[in-house]
Amino acid sequence: MRRTHHCNALSAGDVGSEVVLMGWVQRRRDHGGVIFVDLRDREGMTQVVFNPDREPAVHRKAHGIRSEYVLGVRGVVERRPEGMTNPELATGEIEVMVSELKVLNKARTPPFLIENKVEVNENTRLQNRHIDLRRPVLQRNLMMRHKAAAAARAFLNDQGFLDIETPFLTRSTPEGARDYLVPSRLNPGSFYALPQSPQLFKQLLMISGFERYYQIVRCFRDEDLRADRQPEFTQVDIEMSFAGEDDVMYVAEGLIAAIFRDVLEMEVKTPFDRMTYHEALSRYGLDRPDTRFGLELCDISDIVAESGFNVFAGAVKKGGIVKALNAKGCADFFTRKEIDDFTEFVSVYRAKGLAWIRVKENEWQSPITKFFTEAEKKDMAERLDMEPGDLVFFGADQSAVVNEALGHLRIHLARKLWLIDDSVYRFVWITDFPMLEYDEAEKRYQALHHPFTAPAESDMEKLETDPLSVRSRAYDLVLNGSEIGGGSIRIHQKDLQIRVLEALGMNREEYAEKFGFLISALDSGAPPHGGIAFGFDRLMTILCGSQSIREVIAFPKTQKGACLMTDAPAGASRIQLDELGLKVVRPK
């Protein structure tokens, strides 16, 4: 018995032909006489029929069929009787009258129904992932993922990029995330690190003269998990020589357009909008703004700096800011309880409070109105476009706190107010990032992107004198408020690289030990180069319309980094540990 068709393939045009289908039993409907079975494979479903009048022996055998049995059936395609077609099913006009049945395998009763709509505990799903993956939505997600990867490869191949592999067993990089370590048996006491990204290797490939590189590659970061974060994740990694920002962005836009074309059959408009980091924070509070809706933040620090409301005036005096968010027409949309919940919501981001004003016809209903002069009120009303029916929220604190709190509140409000159109894909490049930020905990500067990002030409001389004001040549691609890619033009000159490493507080000995190979390579004829990496899982989460990155990964890990199918991670045997020269000290 050899399969002739997939279960989505047959239609009225095939009536009369003998076919062989193979697949899983979605459902069996036994009428005592005739038995119907919905046979499912990865492509679709076909109803197959066992009729006692026509094939008594086969019909008898069909009684034993149960859900998820694997069947091979031979039969003739027949048009369904008048009025018996199923418009819900692609193959609903026909059915296969079975003349030969092979039970290829039996199956335990599945732990849950193989259907999209059944909401099953994630625990149960992950323990039975092979069954979970039979659900149509996950089959679709992984097929879309395949299509996207194929589209990316086709596009990049066509643009002259070479797919070159880089090592997984590599060296720990000190910046950024925690590394996964792999002990070396041949060098007891020494460890490989799994790459957080192939960053340095792709730069070395540019120095080697490959000019255009890409790789769809697994990366590893040993940090706590989130709905959009897994300890191992996939990047579409790109690097190109003799390229500036515009060149990389042009390729990136083409790549994204190709993926949307092949996966969603949708044309995205390029080039994408660009916005500076500064503008993003100022208008949206976050460096990954969701630009599908308005509700922008507005700075009123200057208006309230001298006001009698000490929370506002005091924040400004301490170097902070006061920003507002006008929810137009929402004065009566939210109850007092809901407004209190928003205060609770922003407290997560360390905001100490959330002031608000309900704009009524003749008054401002708010606990804080009394603190402001008429002039201040007038300025505020003008700046914030306050009209009767509006509800305005205020945050006052250090700018980082205000921006983060109101930035997240903005999204929270937009969801509640149904301001977000899920069918829209809004891209925006974020540019002109600061090169460095000050790490209060470690009392030193840190690279915002990574230490190989080039500073902006015009800011170069401030590297030593005013490091925080130096902008970098980095860029992030943001889609619907989610960062899906980021990259930069790299430093390709040894002297500049050393200056940057020193600005990060590294001494000669330190950088020589950690990055000696890179510095030496930069000195060997390194071309100007830059690149970008896309978070493939995150992109797929958006393309699939999923809520979690786990819905686009075949075998994801739980929040504690466990694989519930294989029970990884697991202990190691004494022999293994001895070979590696390791001793496990269990924390109490």
Next chain:
RNA sequence: GGGGGCGUAGCUCAGUUUGGUUAGAGCGCCGGCCUGUCACGCCGGAGGUCGCGAGUUCGAGUCUCGUCGCUCCCGCCA
């Protein structure tokens, strides 16, 4: 490291507020009947370590403490 939610039949959940008879429902499963269903229908049945462990109590699914797992978020991480 911290905060929130969840954990009761194979699955989804009710019951927990106010401790008290034999812990229920839908779906699934098993058996019987049924020749045109497609969430087939009808009849009958089985199925429970109330996550786990202590404690309070005459009595705990319900109260207390601890612990494990899943999840969302903060920190962390681009």
